[in-house]
Structures are given as structure tokens and as C-alpha cells.
Amino acid sequence: MALFTFKLPDIGEGISEAEIVGWHVKVGDRVEEDQPIADMMTDKATVEMESPVAGTVVRLAGEPGDQVPIGSMLVEIEVEGDAPAAPPPSEETIEAETPGEAMVEEAAAPEAPPAPTPTPAPEPTPTPEPAVAKDEPVLASPAVRARAKELGIYLGQVKPSGDRIRHADLDAYLLYGAGQGYAPAGRSARRSNEQVKVIGMRRRIAENMAASKRDIPHFTYVEEIDVTALEELREQLNAGRGDRPKLTMLPLLIVAICKAIPDFPMLNARYDDDAGVVTRHGSVHLGMATQTDAGLMVPVIRDAQDRNVWQLASEIRRLAEAARSGKAKSEELSGSTLTLTSLGPLGGVATTPVINRPEVAIIGPNRVIERPVLRGKEVVAAKLMNLSISCDHRVVDGWDAASFVQAVRKLLEAPAFLFVD
Structure with a gap:
């Protein structure tokens, strides 16, 4: 041996x-x-x-x-x-x-x-007899009876503090159960305490997010975009997609970002704090924030500016599946120059995303909401979406961030220009 x-x-x-x-x-x-x-x-x-x-x-x-x-x-x-x-x-x-x-x-x-040492669950309390016997009349004023009916409380289970049931007795019942043997409606189940060691991906995320918020002076700009025409175009493209992947909003948004970014090179950049050097990249290597069981991962779409909407949709799906299954390669998880983060169906009205350092900007589309808007003298239904961008104020000025989002907005609101050179 x-x-x-x-x-x-x-x-x-x-x-x-x-x-x-x-x-x-x-x-x-x-x-x-x-x-x-x-x-x-x-x-x-x-x-x-x-x-x-x-x-x-x-x-x-x-x-x-x-x-x-x-x-x-x-x-x-x-x-x-x-x-x-x-x-x-x-x-x-x-x-x-x-x-x-x-x-x-x-x-x-x-x-x-x-x-983890769970806190012992409380012993189940045996159900006592009703406070008032079923064959005895329940004394309460009409106002108390009306309130009990509205709250869904059976007065026979409420213990009176005096000669009749009063509002204070209803309050005690709602708060404590008043010793009636079961919890009032709305009380949630109690969970035991547990300790979870922060290791692996969760620790990396914690360290990176802490460093980003500590070292980077963030600012966030949010703009509302009318995506009614874009959504109609997306539906038309999906109707004729054949065996190609179904289009979400993201591939179309990425095309708009890639078309607008050449005029705003300070956004597609990485900042080396130690060397004091900002590298403005010619290619858009777009990070896609992806939720996995292990935590948030950011697989990268290489040269996103060279891909069409169908290629982008395929790559988004491939990278998301690789990240969630733990099969993403090291080179697929590094080298991004700009990150896009989306909560998908959870949406949200507006977000303030945290920058994926050493990048200097992160873009977050929010939920599409249909609302009435005034067009001329007519009120019409429109599909609206807020677009958020967080930037490193050491590198990006507010004017540049706002101008970039406005350029993206013009493309999304007139989506035919997404396919015109």
C-alpha cells in the first residue's frame, strides 16, 4: 500500500x-x-x-x-x-x-x-369547547355582530370579557385567538430557525455585489418606452418563425443596444481601478444575468453586434440552459463588456440594478404594462415598458446615459429601424 x-x-x-x-x-x-x-x-x-x-x-x-x-x-x-x-x-x-x-x-x-438546530415546534393546543354553548344565546350589539360577520368570525367561539361580546373581544380574538383553540384567519405558519453557511457561488455573489456598491458611485436613469409597435412586430415574427426559437423582448432589445452603442463607447467599457485605465471595447460582449439554483450567474453573448434576432434568441436559450445546469464553460462566464438584467415575467415597474464590475453600465428592462395614453385628442391603449440603466459615475456622465437610452427608445418605438443599416 x-x-x-x-x-x-x-x-x-x-x-x-x-x-x-x-x-x-x-x-x-x-x-x-x-x-x-x-x-x-x-x-x-x-x-x-x-x-x-x-x-x-x-x-x-x-x-x-x-x-x-x-x-x-x-x-x-x-x-x-x-x-x-x-x-x-x-x-x-x-x-x-x-x-x-x-x-x-x-x-x-x-x-x-x-x-441547524430547529426550534421545537409549539405543541398543538387542544381545541376547547366553544366559549358559548351552542344552545345559549350570544349577547352582542348589532354593530359587533355586523363586524364579526364581515371578519368571518363565529361569535360562539369568542370569549366575552363581560356580560356580552364587545369590539375589544373581537380584537383580542383576532390578535391572540383568545384561547379558542385555533389561529385566527390570516395567521401564517411558524418556521423554525436555521443557519445557512454562505459558501460557493452565494459567497462570490455577496463579495462581488459588496465590492460594486462599495467602490462604484452608481446612478440610475429610467425612461418609459412605448413598445406597442415592437410587440406587434414580435408577434408577427413569432407567427412565421417555423422551427426557430420563440422571440422574447430581449433579442430585439439587444439589437437596439448594439445599434446605439457605437455613438456611446463610454458605456461599453471596463474600468481597471488599480491601473486607472478605462478600456472602451469595439465589440459588444453582452452579459446576460441569469438566475440559477446556485445563485446569479452572467453568461456572455460574444460579439452580440454580429448576430440577428434569431441567433440571439438561440444563444440566450443555450447559455441560460448551460448556466442553470452547471455546464457553462469558464470562458462563457467571463469577459462581458456590458450586462443586461431582466426579471422576465416578474417584471417590476422600475429597477436600480447593481453594476457587474469591472463594467461601467448595466441595463434592466422592466415589465410591459398596457395603459391608456393620450395621442393627439384620443385616449388609446398602449403597451409601455420602463427601461433602467445604472452607470459608474466615475466614467459615465448622466447626459451620456440619458442620451443612450433615448437612442434605444427611438429604435424600439420605430422597430423597422432595427433591421435597417
């Missing part, structure tokens, strides 16, 4: 450590070659680390949430015969989480994070 030390390889992203998101094995487990052993995360993504050898796990590098330096021990495995030579670092291996310096004792199972 011999010990084989599997060291965290250099994953080729210029990082010095990665975070342990979770273990697929524990000390004492038998593993086979290429069997997943851990989920690791860098600044960009999470990937599975696989065992290069078969054997028995005798040591792990830490617990979920710990950081592991590149080149340090991740797992020790007892193998038969002589230990094979450690494989060279592989750049094909993707992101992994970094365990810290705490090591698990040999032949002892790693300590799991303490399980």
Missing part, C-alpha cells in the same frame, strides 16, 4: 486558490479512477474534480467554504502497490473551490458543518 497525494491543479485562470463547494466522498470511501470527488469554485465557475487514481480516501483538505491554494493537497488516497506519479497540472480542469489550511485527521471522518 502507498499514499497518493492529489494536489489541486493550476486551472489556467491566473488564480492562486479555489474554494471547496462540496465533497462527493468522505474519509474511508473507496473511489475509482475518474470518479468525482469534489466541487471546486474559482471567481468564475464551479467544476467537478475527479480522482486520477483508484483507492481509499484517507484525508481531505477541509470543509465546504474553505480555500485551497493551487498546488496544495486536496485529497490523499491509499492505493495498492507503489503510488503513481502525480499528474502534471492540467489547464483543462475548470474552476474549483479552495479549502483552507485545516486538515482532517487520517482515518477520521471530516467534521461536517454543524446541522
Whole structure:
């Protein structure tokens, strides 16, 4: 028997450590070659680390949430015969989480994070007899009876504080149940307390958002856009789409953004705080904020300006599925120059999105609402949408942000120009 030390390889992203998101094995487990052993995360993504050898796990590098330096021990495995030579670092291996310096004792199972201690649920209260027997008259004024009827309260269950039921008794019943054995209408179920360790993607999101709000002086501009004609065009395109993906508002909005952005290069940029350099990009590498089970991820549509609406729709769907299934590649989750964030059907009237640093702007379409508007002397129904943009005020002036949104607005309100050079 011999010990084989599997060291965290250099994953080729210029990082010095990665975070342990979770273990697929524990000390004492038998593993086979290429069997997943851990989920690791860098600044960009999470990937599975696989065992290069078969054997028995005798040591792990830490617990979920710990950081592991590149080149340090991740797992020790007892193998038969002589230990094979450690494989060279592989750049094909993707992101992994970094365990810290705490090591698990040999032949002892790693300590799991303490399980949440739920608060004991309250004992069910036995239902007592009604405060007033069914065959006894309930004394209450007409006003109290009317209010009880409006609240859906059966007066026979209300305990009077005197010779009759009064408004104060109804209030006590609504607030406390008045000892009648069941909770009044509207009282929500009680949940036990639990502690959730902030690790992996959730921790990366927390750190990035905190840094964005701490270091970037945000300002947000919101404009209302009449998308009535755009929605009619979208319906016509979908009616003849054949086997192509169904169009949402987003591909059309992206086309408008890409057409307007050449006149506002300060918005399609990245700001290097340390070097004091703003890089204005010629191509639009558009980040698409995507909600996943692991948290918010931002896959990137490369060269969005070169794609038509159908290609954009296909790429949006492909990247969203890859992010949600955890199959997005590292290069698909980095390098964005401008981000678009949408709550989809949840919409919202207006948003103040947080910038995806080191970018300098983020755009957020809101829910489309049909409302009456005045056109000339006639009141007509129109479909309206607010468009929000948040910008880094160190790089972008308010006039530039407002002018850009107005340029996008003109394209969306006269959508034929989206398809004209």
C-alpha cells in the first residue's frame, strides 16, 4: 500500500486558490479512477474534480467554504502497490473551490458543518369547547355582530370579557385567538430557525455585489418606452418563425443596444481601478444575468453586434440552459463588456440594478404594462415598458446615459429601424 497525494491543479485562470463547494466522498470511501470527488469554485465557475487514481480516501483538505491554494493537497488516497506519479497540472480542469489550511485527521471522518438546530415546534393546543354553548344565546350589539360577520368570525367561539361580546373581544380574538383553540384567519405558519453557511457561488455573489456598491458611485436613469409597435412586430415574427426559437423582448432589445452603442463607447467599457485605465471595447460582449439554483450567474453573448434576432434568441436559450445546469464553460462566464438584467415575467415597474464590475453600465428592462395614453385628442391603449440603466459615475456622465437610452427608445418605438443599416 502507498499514499497518493492529489494536489489541486493550476486551472489556467491566473488564480492562486479555489474554494471547496462540496465533497462527493468522505474519509474511508473507496473511489475509482475518474470518479468525482469534489466541487471546486474559482471567481468564475464551479467544476467537478475527479480522482486520477483508484483507492481509499484517507484525508481531505477541509470543509465546504474553505480555500485551497493551487498546488496544495486536496485529497490523499491509499492505493495498492507503489503510488503513481502525480499528474502534471492540467489547464483543462475548470474552476474549483479552495479549502483552507485545516486538515482532517487520517482515518477520521471530516467534521461536517454543524446541522441547524430547529426550534421545537409549539405543541398543538387542544381545541376547547366553544366559549358559548351552542344552545345559549350570544349577547352582542348589532354593530359587533355586523363586524364579526364581515371578519368571518363565529361569535360562539369568542370569549366575552363581560356580560356580552364587545369590539375589544373581537380584537383580542383576532390578535391572540383568545384561547379558542385555533389561529385566527390570516395567521401564517411558524418556521423554525436555521443557519445557512454562505459558501460557493452565494459567497462570490455577496463579495462581488459588496465590492460594486462599495467602490462604484452608481446612478440610475429610467425612461418609459412605448413598445406597442415592437410587440406587434414580435408577434408577427413569432407567427412565421417555423422551427426557430420563440422571440422574447430581449433579442430585439439587444439589437437596439448594439445599434446605439457605437455613438456611446463610454458605456461599453471596463474600468481597471488599480491601473486607472478605462478600456472602451469595439465589440459588444453582452452579459446576460441569469438566475440559477446556485445563485446569479452572467453568461456572455460574444460579439452580440454580429448576430440577428434569431441567433440571439438561440444563444440566450443555450447559455441560460448551460448556466442553470452547471455546464457553462469558464470562458462563457467571463469577459462581458456590458450586462443586461431582466426579471422576465416578474417584471417590476422600475429597477436600480447593481453594476457587474469591472463594467461601467448595466441595463434592466422592466415589465410591459398596457395603459391608456393620450395621442393627439384620443385616449388609446398602449403597451409601455420602463427601461433602467445604472452607470459608474466615475466614467459615465448622466447626459451620456440619458442620451443612450433615448437612442434605444427611438429604435424600439420605430422597430423597422432595427433591421435597417
